[in-house]
Amino acid sequence: MLCGHQARLQLALELGSDACDLPQWRAEPVQLVVLPTHMFVSNAARYPVLRKDHQAEIKRWMDHAVAYVIRQSDDDEGVDLVDYVRYLRFLAGTLEDPSAAAAASAEYRDVLQAPLQPLMDHLESATYETFEMDLPKYDHYEHAMLRAIQDAPQKELVLMVVGAGRGPLVTRALRAARQAGRSVRVVAIEKNPSALVELQLRNAKDWGHQVTLIRADMRGWVPAERADILVSELLGSFGDNELSPECLDAACRLLLAPHGVCIPQSYSAYVAPLSSTLLHARAQAYGGGHGLETPYVVNIHAAHILAEPQAMWSFSHAQASDQLLGDNRHNQRRASATFGIGASSLVHGLAGYFDAVLYGNVELSIRPDTHTEDMHSWFPMYFPIKVILSHASAIHG
Structure with a gap:
């Protein structure tokens, strides 16, 4: 010091x-x-x-x-x-020997990454490829879709994948429909032109032209027929930090039938105080002097989580939203938590996590105590603080 x-x-x-x-x-x-x-x-x-x-x-x-x-x-x-x-x-x-998931993420230990902004930026093919390697994540999504298809009373279903990327969820949706033995029409909506080319190739080679492809922003496209099941993987490391609530609000309002279900149904954000000299030093040197004013996605390793994570807020998409498009006041959140820290420590910021209910009892989590086994799509968030707290027995804020 x-x-x-x-x-x-x-x-x-x-x-x-x-x-x-x-x-x-x-x-x-x-x-x-x-x-x-x-x-x-x-x-x-x-x-x-x-x-x-x-x-x-x-x-x-x-x-x-x-x-x-x-x-x-x-x-x-x-x-x-x-x-x-x-x-x-x-x-x-x-x-x-490390698990396959641990080995795949080892090179990212304590590496600061700017959070993705898929709504503003078109993701690159290499980014999609990294996501697609996370089989446990898509196994859980497939299970959730299977359960939703089985529970739906309609004889014929419309399932929409919004933000389809290169199509991993589309493949899993088709597989879930076959497992359920149900007639399901799959629609894939994607605004990224390069990803749409990949979807067209897969539709011709792998899916037998079974999938209806739409190039559109999910927040503005109005379909002739609404979805019985709406599926998205917009979640970020803090749950809502990639604008999932704002995007799904509009998608549910425009695309989802009144009786329809959204996958994920809900998600919650968590934080815990963190001590890490390395992460704070790297954040301070990041971004030309403003590195302590932004959160990062980090595979946290050289750090000490000083208390159990506590829930901050939740978002729910269990039912179609009737909120006006562009009115985001209902998505404002504030939270306060007190953390007891057993030993004197330096507090360099907060670690952020999320968990999500996909459908029913099918859940995903990156919280340390409930982390979905072998899933590596999301690293935790790191929120640095400018003034390091020292010899703290509790932190409140």
């Missing part, structure tokens, strides 16, 4: 015999972890090893790309440090 959180100031952390779980230090710029030889005990073959609780702590640090230093204790002079090094290498070899 005296150095103004200078990014070039790094730490060497020396562990002691009481070191078991030190999450607050993983939020600091630790480059070296020093292990004194007195932390080790001898096994039956008289080789140095660590206790199980120390093993777990060292493995956690191995996931943070630090270097290790073996420091010889005063009463251990003359010992062969090579055995200690060999043991650490053995310990590294026992680390579990």
Whole structure:
């Protein structure tokens, strides 16, 4: 703090015999972890090893790309440090292989990304491709569509995918219709011209021209026949930050039949106080001096979440909206929460999450305690604060 959180100031952390779980230090710029030889005990073959609780702590640090230093204790002079090094290498070899989702997102650890703005900008093909790799997300959407199709009383259904992109939800909608054994007419609406070309190719090659393609903005197109089921994947890392409420309000008003259902039906935003010297330093250096005035999408890693996330607000699309197009007052939200923080910590901002009810009991979540298994479409949000809070026992705001 005296150095103004200078990014070039790094730490060497020396562990002691009481070191078991030190999450607050993983939020600091630790480059070296020093292990004194007195932390080790001898096994039956008289080789140095660590206790199980120390093993777990060292493995956690191995996931943070630090270097290790073996420091010889005063009463251990003359010992062969090579055995200690060999043991650490053995310990590294026992680390579990990351899941496919973790491996795919590892390169984005603590990388600040500006949130997407799909309403204003046409997404690139590479962005769509990244989304399409997240099979668990689309498995849940397919299950939600299947349940909605099965529950619908009509003999023939119209299902509209709004913001269809390159068509992953369209494929899942057709599959859900086949599984349900129902007659479903699928309509895909997309305003991005390059994505529409991909949809046309897929309609010819993969879907047998079963899909009606519409190039339009979902907020302004008026169909001859309204949808029984409306499906969207506009959700952002904070739930509403990619203008999902505003877009779906208009889509539900113009496109959805009075008896129809929207997938997702609702979603909620959550925040938690966060400590991370690295993220704050990167935000401060981002964007030509205004980096602390904007949120980021981040695969948060070198950080300590200081309290359980708390719900801020929710949006619901369970029924067709009768709000006037362009009137956004009903989407204004404010929230207040108090967080108790157990240990003295630096607070560098807030981590943001969301969960969503797609349909019935089919849900998606990026909250740490309820995270949908292996889903990696959304990283959390990071909201930096300009003035770092120190030695806080509670934060309110």
